[in-house]
Each structure stands twice: as structure tokens, then as C-alpha cells.
Amino acid sequence: MERITKKVRLGSRLEKLVPGLLLAIASISILTSIGIVFTLVVDASHFFKEVPLSEIFSKELAPLRSKDPSFGFLPLIMGTLTTSVIAMLVAAPIGLMAAMYLSEFVKPKMRRILKPIIELLAGIPTIVYGFFAYNFVTPLLMKWIPDLGAKNVLSPGIVMGIMIIPIVTSLSEDAMSAVPKVIREGAYGLGSTRLETTVKVILPAAISGVIASFVLAISRAIGETMIVTIASGSSKQFTTSIIEPMQTMTAYIVEFTSGDAGSGTIGYYSLYAVGLLLFVFTLCMNLLAKYIIKKYRREY
Amino acid sequence: METKNSVKFKIENMDFHYGDFQALKNINLEIKENEITALIGPSGCGKSTFLRSLNRMNDLIENTKVDGSITLDGVDIYKDYDVIDLRLRVGMVFQKPNPFPMSIYDNIAYGPRLNGIRKKSVLDKIVEKSLRAAAIWDEVKDDLKKNALALSGGQQQRICIARTLAVEPEVILMDEPTSALDPIATLKIEDLINELKKDYTIVIVTHNMQQAGRISDKTAFFLMGELIEFSETDKLFSNPENKKTEDYITGRFG
Numbered sequence: 374m375e376r377i378t379k380k381v382r383l384g385s386r387l388e389k390l391v392p393g394l395l396l397a398i399a400s401i402s403i404l405t406s407i408g409i410v411f412t413l414v415v416d417a418s419h420f421f422k423e424v425p426l427s428e429i430f431s432k433e434l435a436p437l438r439s440k441d442p443s444f445g446f447l448p449l450i451m452g453t454l455t456t457s458v459i460a461m462l463v464a465a466p467i468g469l470m471a472a473m474y475l476s477e478f479v480k481p482k483m484r485r486i487l488k489p490i491i492e493l494l495a496g497i498p499t500i501v502y503g504f505f506a507y508n509f510v511t512p513l514l515m516k517w518i519p520d521l522g523a524k525n526v527l528s529p530g531i532v533m534g535i536m537i538i539p540i541v542t543s544l545s546e547d548a549m550s551a552v553p554k555v556i557r558e559g560a561y562g563l564g565s566t567r568l569e570t571t572v573k574v575i576l577p578a579a580i581s582g583v584i585a586s587f588v589l590a591i592s593r594a595i596g597e598t599m600i601v602t603i604a605s606g607s608s609k610q611f612t613t614s615i616i617e618p619m620q621t622m623t624a625y626i627v628e629f630t631s632g633d634a635g636s637g638t639i640g641y642y643s644l645y646a647v648g649l650l651l652f653v654f655t656l657c658m659n660l661l662a663k664y665i666i667k668k669y670r671r672e673y
Numbered sequence: 674m675e676t677k678n679s680v681k682f683k684i685e686n687m688d689f690h691y692g693d694f695q696a697l698k699n700i701n702l703e704i705k706e707n708e709i710t711a712l713i714g715p716s717g718c719g720k721s722t723f724l725r726s727l728n729r730m731n732d733l734i735e736n737t738k739v740d741g742s743i744t745l746d747g748v749d750i751y752k753d754y755d756v757i758d759l760r761l762r763v764g765m766v767f768q769k770p771n772p773f774p775m776s777i778y779d780n781i782a783y784g785p786r787l788n789g790i791r792k793k794s795v796l797d798k799i800v801e802k803s804l805r806a807a808a809i810w811d812e813v814k815d816d817l818k819k820n821a822l823a824l825s826g827g828q829q830q831r832i833c834i835a836r837t838l839a840v841e842p843e844v845i846l847m848d849e850p851t852s853a854l855d856p857i858a859t860l861k862i863e864d865l866i867n868e869l870k871k872d873y874t875i876v877i878v879t880h881n882m883q884q885a886g887r888i889s890d891k892t893a894f895f896l897m898g899e900l901i902e903f904s905e906t907d908k909l910f911s912n913p914e915n916k917k918t919e920d921y922i923t924g925r926f927g
Contacts, residue, residue: 558733563787564758564784565757574773578773
């Protein structure tokens with residue numbers, strides 16, 4: 374009797390400690406986020422003291438010009454958006470179709486084999502993808518598009534799309550598999566084929582998860598660095614042509630952290646401004662994903 | 674008293690296996706047109722399995738096997754039927770109301786649209802007719818655009834019945850359609866089933882023996898995968914031939 378009581382007491386004392394312990398651990402990630410935002414804002418403020426906000430949204434980017442450097446970030450924004458859009462044009466249809474296949478067409482046994490294989494794509498280091506884009510995809514595309522530059526946004530866009538397929542597939546498949554079996558049976562009971570059930574009933578029922586997977590994939594593409602640094606070049610000219618090189622926001626940060634601008638110069642602080650801009654972009658995407666999940670969520 | 678209605682489903686020497694497990698043993702049964710046939714028996718007796726083999730819903734489960742024959746109007750549904758055509762003729766209402774997560778209108782129009790009906794005026798008519806037939810038109814006519822999931826359980830189940838009626842089946846299979854509903858909603862569905870009998874052949878699985886007694890013409894009693902007794906409902910409940918049937922309906926087990 375006595376030993377049992379002691380054990381219970383020890384358990385309940387531990388029980389009181391646990392929430393505090395967990396809070397401390399959870400705070401680490403929260404404090405890190407706050408620290409990052411703080412650093413970005415503080416250092417970016419040095420930049421904004423010297424460069425007016427209107428200049429940022431101009432097309433002229435010449436950060437290293439010794440006389441009167443210019444900091445128009447539109448070429449970078451264009452680079453980031455273009456590569457991300459190309460990536461989504463690849464990842465959304467392929468990823469979604471793969472998800473439909475895995476969720477509705479394949480036997481459970483086969484799904485357990487196939488899904489990890491697709492998810493393996495997410496485990497390949499991005500530098501390998503970048504190398505693949507520059508050394509394989511770009512030369513391949515040149516056969517069809519002779520004017521394609523050695524550095525361009527088309528090739529890294531496509532490769533980035535391949536990289537984010539698992540995000541779309543995995544999350545969409547989860548959402549579609551979570552649609553209750555009775556809904557599926559209802560559709561089959563009305564004489565639907567497998568494809569009709571998938572497209573007309575399961576997909577609409579899982580739409581919040583599917584859209585959320587798209588948004589998360591986009592924010593992954595926006596933040597992607599290595600592939601674009603290697604394969605899309607560092608041209609700061611504003612262009613809309615996907616066969617020409619463009620620099621993305623992330624690639625710009627890489628270029629400047631590797632020592633092109635001296636510490637404390639305005640060029641150095643521009644890093645933080647771009648970083649802040651990037652942070653705002655991905656934050657908006659994540660908030661959008663949260664909102665969509667909440668708005669279209671169905672309770673069964 | 675034997676009814677004059679013609680035979681809709683004829684089941685002969687039917688066996689059903691889930692893998693190695695035999696769920697139904699040598700079932701022989703005739704289901705007649707415009708009658709309500711109730712299937713009763715304790716949990717796991719095979720009555721739901723039997724019901725679901727009538728529109729080949731069990732095809733969705735891996736590793737199942739049907740032997741013997743089931744014919745619908747004389748045609749073998751496992752050999753000479755496209756499963757899609759079969760399910761259009763043999764509709765199904767499930768235990769848990771399962772409206773699609775879309776508007777009431779789209780739920781009802783789903784089946785007709787699959788069959789190529791696109792014209793708004795035609796769809797409007799089908800939707801109204803089906804909702805009226807399912808005795809829910811007056812409750813929902815003003816918000817057909819509302820999501821069907823926002824309705825109460827009883828209303829959802831009638832939406833599901835309307836959705837089934839919209840494809841104009843000949844037979845409606847019901848798998849414990851009132852088990853998830855409160856008594857008032859249950860009564861409404863029972864009244865509705867009685868109404869539907871005029872135009873449809875109905876096969877209903879129920880755990881509730883009073884319900885079987887109230888609504889059905891014929892009752893089949895299943896036990897451990899076997900059909901123990903099948904006769905007129907009144908006779909089965911008042912004067913069962915088999916001792917096991919008597920034990921079950923008097924509540925001695927199950």
C-alpha cells in the first residue's frame with residue numbers, strides 16, 4: 374500500500390513540473406522567431422533610413438555602384454515570383470494527380486510503398502537539385518529553345534516544381550484519405566465511377582487541405598535558395614522573359630552574405646531589407662493557408 | 674397469404690466470403706416488387722453483408738468472394754451487369770446520414786448530373802420532385818443553397834433518401850437508416866418508407882424488431898450467416914416456425 378502511494382505522489386509532483394518544463398521548451402522556438410524578426414527589423418531600419426520606400430519598388434537594382442547605388446527590388450521580386458509560378462505550374466497538377474491516384478485508385482498495400490518513395494523527393498539536398506537544373510535540365514531544354522540562356526528561370530522553376538511535388542502530394546493525399554468512407558460509399562451507391570467519385574465528391578470534400586498544400590508548396594518555393602542561386606543567375610536587370618536569367622530575393626541574399634558588400638555599408642543592410650520582404654511574403658502565404666483551412670474545413 | 678407481386682431479386686445458393694471467413698452460407702431468398710423486405714438478426718449475422726451484395730457494394734472491399742447467383746429481373750448481377758448500371762437501378766441509403774459536403778441542391782442533382790442532365794429547368798424539377806418524395810421539401814425549399822451538412826441528422830437522412838430517389842432506381846436498399854436518429858426523426862423516415870413502397874421495392878436492414886414489425890411485408894431472420902426463417906412479417910413475429918427465431922424475437926438472445 375505504502376509503496377503505491379509513494380509512487381502516485383511522485384507522479385503527481387512530476388505532473389506539476391511537466392507543464393513548466395514543456396513551456397520552457399516550447400518557448401525556445403517562439404523566442405527564436407521573435408529574435409529573427411527583431412534582427413531583421415533592426416538591421417533593415419538602418420537601410421530604410423537611407424533609402425526611401427518608393428525606391429524599393431523601382432526596377433533599377435545596382436547595389437554595388439560606387440556612385441549613387443540604387444536599390445529597386447522589383448527585379449528580385451519578379452525573379453522570385455516567376456520561379457515560384459513556374460514551380461507551381463509543374464507541382465500543382467502533377468502533385469494533385471499523384472495524390473488522387475494514391476488516395477483513391479491504389480490498393481492500401483501499394484500506397485504504403487509508393488507514398489514514401491514520392492516523399493523521398495523531399496529528402497534530396499537542394500544543392501543536388503540546383504546542380505541537376507544547371508547541368509541537366511537547362512542543356513536539355515536548349516534543344517527545344519535555342520535562345521535559352523545558360524542561366525535562366527525556366528529550368529530552376531521546373532526543377533523546383535519537382536522538388537515541391539511531395540508537399541502537394543503528401544498533404545493532399547492526407548486530406549483526401551481523411552474524407553469519411555461513408556461519403557465515398559454514397560457516391561459509389563449513386564452509380565459513380567471511381568474517377569467521378571474522386572473528382573466530383575472527394576476532391577471538393579478535401580478542398581481545404583488541397584489548397585493549403587498548394588499554399589505551403591508556394592511558400593516553400595518562395596523561400597527556396599540553392600536551386601535558383603546555381604541555375605537562374607545573378608542578373609539584376611528587370612525582365613519578364615523566362616528564358617533569361619533573373620535573380621531571386623534569396624539568391625540576392627546569398628550573393629551579398631558571401632562578402633560582396635562590406636559590413637556596415639548600405640549594400641550590406643539591403644540584405645536585411647530583402648530578408649524582411651521575403652519574411653513578409655512567406656508569412657502572408659502561411660496566414661493565407663491557415664485562413665483557407667479554417668474557412669473551407671468540413672466537419673463530418 | 675402469398676402476394677401476387679413479381680419477383681425482383683432472386684437469390685440462389687449464395688455464399689459470401691471475406692477472405693477465409695464465410696459470412697453467408699447458402700442463402701436462398703426471393704424479394705418481390707413493391708414490397709418492403711426487412712432483414713433482422715443480431716450483430717454480425719450477415720444481414721448487412723447480404724444487403725450490400727445486392728448492389729455489389731461489397732466489391733469495394735478487397736478479398737471478398739460471392740458464390741451462387743443473385744438475379745435482378747432474371748439477369749445475374751455479378752455476371753451480366755455493369756456495376757454502374759446496377760447501382761443506378763438499385764439505390765442505397767446508409768446507416769449514418771452521408772450527404773456530400775455541398776449544397777442541398779447539388780446533393781440531389783449529383784446523380785442526374787452524372788447521367789448527363791445539364792439543363793437547369795430539368796434539374797430544378799428533379800430536385801423538387803425528389804425532395805417532395807422524401808418528405809423534406811417544405812423544410813428546405815427556401816434554402817436549397819445551404820450546405821447539407823448544416824441540417825439535422827433526420828433531415829440529412831431524408832436528403833440522402835431524396836438523393837437516391839433522384840436517379841429513379843427501382844430498388845432501394847436501406848442499411849439501418851434510422852439507427853443514428855432520434856425517435857421523432859425515425860417515425861418520419863418510417864412513414865416515408867411506407868409511402869415509397871408504392872413506387873419502389875425496398876430492402877431494409879434493422880436492429881429494431883418493432884420497426885421491422887411496423888413497416889415490412891416480409892421479414893428475413895439471419896443468424897450466424899444463415900437465413901433461419903423468411904416469411905410474412907406478421908407470421909414471423911406471431912407464429913415463428915423455427916425455435917431460434919422465436920428465441921430471438923422474444924428477446925432470449927441477441
